[in-house]
Amino acid sequence: MVAGVIFTPVVVAAMWPVTFDSREELFEIPKGTWARRMAGEKREILPSEIHLLVGIRNVLMLKNSDDVPQIFGPTLMMPGQTLRIPFTRPSENYFACTAHASGQLVVVVEATPTWPWNRLSWRVRRMLRWLSKP
Amino acid sequence: MNKTLLVGALVLPLVALGTHFAFRRTPLAEQGLRSGTFEPPREAPAFSLDGSSGKKLSLRDHLGKVVIVEFGYTFCEDVCPVTLAHLTEVYRKLGSAARDVQLIYVTVDPGRDSPERLREHLAVFNASFLGATGTPDELKAVQKAYGVVARQVVSRNHALAYAVDHSSSLYLVDRQGKLRGLVPFGTPVDDIVHDLDLLLKMGT
Numbered sequence: 001m002v003a004g005v006i007f008t009p010v011v012v013a014a015m016w017p018v019t020f021d022s023r024e025e026l027f028e029i030p031k032g033t034w035a036r037r038m039a040g041e042k043r044e045i046l047p048s049e050i051h052l053l054v055g056i057r058n059v060l061m062l063k064n065s066d067d068v069p070q071i072f073g074p075t076l077m078m079p080g081q082t083l084r085i086p087f088t089r090p091s092e093n094y095f096a097c098t099a100h101a102s103g104q105l106v107v108v109v110e111a112t113p114t115w116p117w118n119r120l121s122w123r124v125r126r127m128l129r130w131l132s133k134p
Numbered sequence: 135m136n137k138t139l140l141v142g143a144l145v146l147p148l149v150a151l152g153t154h155f156a157f158r159r160t161p162l163a164e165q166g167l168r169s170g171t172f173e174p175p176r177e178a179p180a181f182s183l184d185g186s187s188g189k190k191l192s193l194r195d196h197l198g199k200v201v202i203v204e205f206g207y208t209f210c211e212d213v214c215p216v217t218l219a220h221l222t223e224v225y226r227k228l229g230s231a232a233r234d235v236q237l238i239y240v241t242v243d244p245g246r247d248s249p250e251r252l253r254e255h256l257a258v259f260n261a262s263f264l265g266a267t268g269t270p271d272e273l274k275a276v277q278k279a280y281g282v283v284a285r286q287v288v289s290r291n292h293a294l295a296y297a298v299d300h301s302s303s304l305y306l307v308d309r310q311g312k313l314r315g316l317v318p319f320g321t322p323v324d325d326i327v328h329d330l331d332l333l334l335k336m337g338t
Contacts, residue, residue, distance in 0.1 A: 074303050075316055076281030078176050083316065085170035088325075093318050095301065 013123045014116035020057045024084070025050065028063040029070050029077075046073060051129070052087055052109045060085045060107060073105050167332060168325040169306065170316035178203070178305070178313040179279030183240065183272060186253035186265035191238065193311065199236045200333045201307040205282045205300055207243035208255040211291060213302045213319055218259045220323050221304075225260055227327045234309075234334055237263045242277065242284035242300045244270050280305060308333050 027046050036043070052058050061084050064070050064077040074095035077083060085107075087093070093107040113122040178193060178201070185191030193201065202221065206214035218239075225232040239256060241247035244267050252265025267273070277284055282301040289297035306315035306329060315329055 071281045071283075074170075074281070074301060074318070076279065077172075080174075081176065082173050083170050084173065085316065085318065086168065088168070089322075091320060093320065095303070095318070 010120065014120040016119070018053065018056065018113055018119055018122065020053075023057055024059040024061045025052060025057060026061040026063065027073075029066045029072055031065050031067065033066045034068045034070070046105060047133075048104065049106045049108060049129075051126070052107060053112045054088065054090055054109060055112050058087045058109065060087070167315055167329050169321060169329050170303075170318065172313055172315070175308070175312040175314050178307040178311055179276065181240075181266070181272075181276045181279075183266035183268040183276070184249050186239075186249045186256060186267075188249060191264060191266045193238070193307070196236045196238070197311050198309050199234050200309060200330055202235065202237045202330075203280070203305040203307060204237060204239050205242050205277065205280070205284065206239060206302075207241050207298050207300070208247050208251055209243065209294055210298070213300075217302065217304065217319065218256070218263070220326070221263070222259045223323045224326045224330065225262075227323065228330060231331070231334055232262075235330055239263060239265045240276060241265065241267045241273065242282070242298050244268060244273055306330070306333060308336060 027050075029045055033043075033045070046062075050060060052060065060073075061082060062073050062077065063082045064072055064079055067079050069076055069078050071077075073083070075083060087107065087109040089109065090111045091109045093109070095105045095107070110122070113119040180193050182190055182192040193203075204214075204217060204221075206217065208214075221237055225235070228235060237260070239252065241252060247265070247267050249265065249267060252267060256263040256265050268276075276282075284298055284300035286296045287299050289295070291297070302319035304317040304326075305313060306317065308314045314333060317326055317329070
């Protein structure tokens with residue numbers, strides 16, 4: 001009984017294919033961000049590390065919905081502008097980014113996990129990242 | 135009379151349809167630009183700096199060409215030489231079409247990169263590459279306009295006084311002077327060739 005409770009989620013996590021409803025991972029600077037920052041509010045919009053998967057979640061989409069230009073990720077973006085960066089190969093991409101204390105944004109692009117062990121390990125790593133979020 | 139009306143009724147929708155497709159502007163991302171794509175594209179930030187040719191170098195002088203803007207410095211030991219070698223290969227693969235492409239290499243190290251040094255350094259890769267330098271304030275303004283970050287750090291190579299950490303992406307400017315694409319460091323040569331080809335065709 002106990003073994004069943006432990007192993008069933010593990011087996012499901014290993015066997016269930018990794019899917020997403022969209023290939024795009026969207027990050028948006030909401031309207032009014034600049035004004036809120038000027039008022040002293042500190043809020044990170046972009047995580048310092050972004051994880052993507054080749055083929056199924058491989059497009060980084062940055063959108064500036066604020067009223068002023070913003071340095072967002074690797075570049076300066078005008079109000080209303082989007083930057084769509086597709087990644088086609090497993091890689092680690094380092095971008096200078098003033099929005100982060102480290103001054104760096106890392107985009108980690110992994111191969112899509114197709115084997116049960118890879119899926120399981122990918123899901124565990126994803127959960128750990130989620131748990132370590134502030 | 136009826137015949138004329140019938141022909142008109144048949145021809146007019148065809149003309150309208152043809153015009154629609156001829157002038158329809160498909161976003162570049164949909165056409166398959168492999169690098170980062172700005173939508174809507176904005177005017178590429180203008181600059182006028184000291185060129186490696188000995189004359190003033192302005193982005194506007196290259197309207198009509200596809201311009202690659204790179205930020206780097208000649209003492210760079212890792213990112214810049216790799217990118218310049220990739221771009222040399224890109225030019226080779228473009229063949230005669232490379233005549234309509236211009237690389238402008240904007241230094242992030244005005245203290246050491248004189249126009250002469252830029253010219254000598256770039257000529258090692260391709261004689262048509264142009265370098266640009268200026269006062270620290272002029273260069274900072276250009277960096278800010280493109281969202282480029284550059285800061286002096288201690289060099290791992292003790293022979294050098296300092297190194298410069300800087301953004302490593304390339305910026306693609308179309309023939310009309312619009313900032314269209316952002317090419318992350320490490321993008322394969324064939325992908326850059328593909329995108330330049332697309333931008334070259336857009337303006338013809």
